[in-house]
Amino acid sequence: MSSFDLIISGGFVVDPFNQREGYFDIGIKDGLIAEVSPQLDPTLADELSDARGYCVMPGIIDLHTHMSSWLGGRYAHKMLALAGVTTALDMSGPVDSVLDIARDYGAGLTIASLNAVRPGHTVKSDNPNMAELDSLLGSSLRQGAIGLKLLGGHYPLTPEATARAITVANQQHAYIAFHAGTNQTGSTIEGCLEAIELAAGQSLHLAHVNSYCRGSIRPAMTETEEAIRALESNPRIISEAYISPFNGTNAKCSGGEPESLVTKRCLLTGGFPATEQGMEDAILAGWAHINLPAGGAMTLAVGQAGCDYWRKQNTDAAVSFPVNPAEPRFCLAAAKRKTGGFIVDAISTDGGGIPRNVIVELGLSLVKLQALTLAEFVTKTSTNPARILGLGNKGHFTPGADADISILDLERQKPRTAIAGGKVIMHAGYVSGQGSKIITTTTGADAVHARGLTPVIVDLAKSGFYQGRQ
Known part of the structure; x- marks a missing residue:
């Protein structure tokens, strides 16, 4: 019997979680990382993959995508795999549609979903009370979602109802994300600052910070500096920003x-x-x-x-x-706290089935410009997102971790190969992955099973979303 199902050999491995950066071989067995060594015996593997000339990193995790029939559609999984992504968070649902598409059109990714809070659709009005919000959260969790997404910039609630939704989610240690804006502000820097205030020290994922820094109220870089100061002063706010102009x-x-x-x-x-x-x-x-x-x-x-x-x-x-100016996009991607960590936790796309999955293409531009190191790029696109979602087995190459791997062509700034659970799901522009795994809670496991999908159970109370940065 072989020691490894697959050895990825000769690649430049970047694994900031384990402070590893250099040329290593990676041995994979039963879908997990078995060994990382400067050289592994190729005769011990069933298959070999030559990664010489490429960068090998833990699988890319996109914290903001769309993969439902409402937004994203059936091509989202294929498009994410082509972008080198192995795990993604759908940011609006409806969760039933997300699961159906994952079952029917999956490309081997692991995904999570949030259900939208939308007046006239999932809640009756723009001012739902605690009982209605609690009911929506409960039904969403039972359907397999990990929490809720407030669509304030598009379909706003009152400030009071927005604050109630954040509180309801925090009380149950569910995930809560917010496209900033209430019916008093909108998707602007003022809505961004209001969102942080409405969180009142509670945990909140503030979506695509760059979208509030477009210069709609004050000069774009002035708005960017305001957002950076507010985020640094409120460490319970998790955030991501995307770097596409669209x-x-x-x-x-x-x-x-x-x-x-x-x-x-x-x-x-x-x-x-x-x-x-x-x-x-x-x-x-x-x-x-x-x-x-x-x-x-x-x-x-x-x-x-x-x-x-x-x-x-x-x-x-x-x-x-x-509509996204270049300076705020790049500044938010690189801005750091006085303690050394990043102001904005992750680089995302708000993509999936929306054609702007450019984490690799534009993220590596920041590396070439020396705005980020390779290790920092991996931190923002894999290590941090895994911690936020409570995925302890992802975002690193520790033996026993999930064998989720993205192999990148640094010169061309393109993903070459994506491996999820030890299986190649994309190589050289061809998507071969099938099926999906669904990140959910114990409450949603039965719903995931009922759709013929495999649940990945997380305890969000122990995740970086609630436990904070380390």
């Missing part, structure tokens, strides 16, 4: 105008009226990029092709706008 929102219109407040703001930013006609004009002019399926993935379409698809979907299509 955002993602919904183009659905009713009553002659977009339903999403973010979409309205993006149209106005581009000089178009926040109306259905304004949306059409923005698509034709190339400002609004409709997410259109082509070639087994979602692509960005403008002009008549984008407009035709948007109309064919009765306006209910995802849309992206180039």
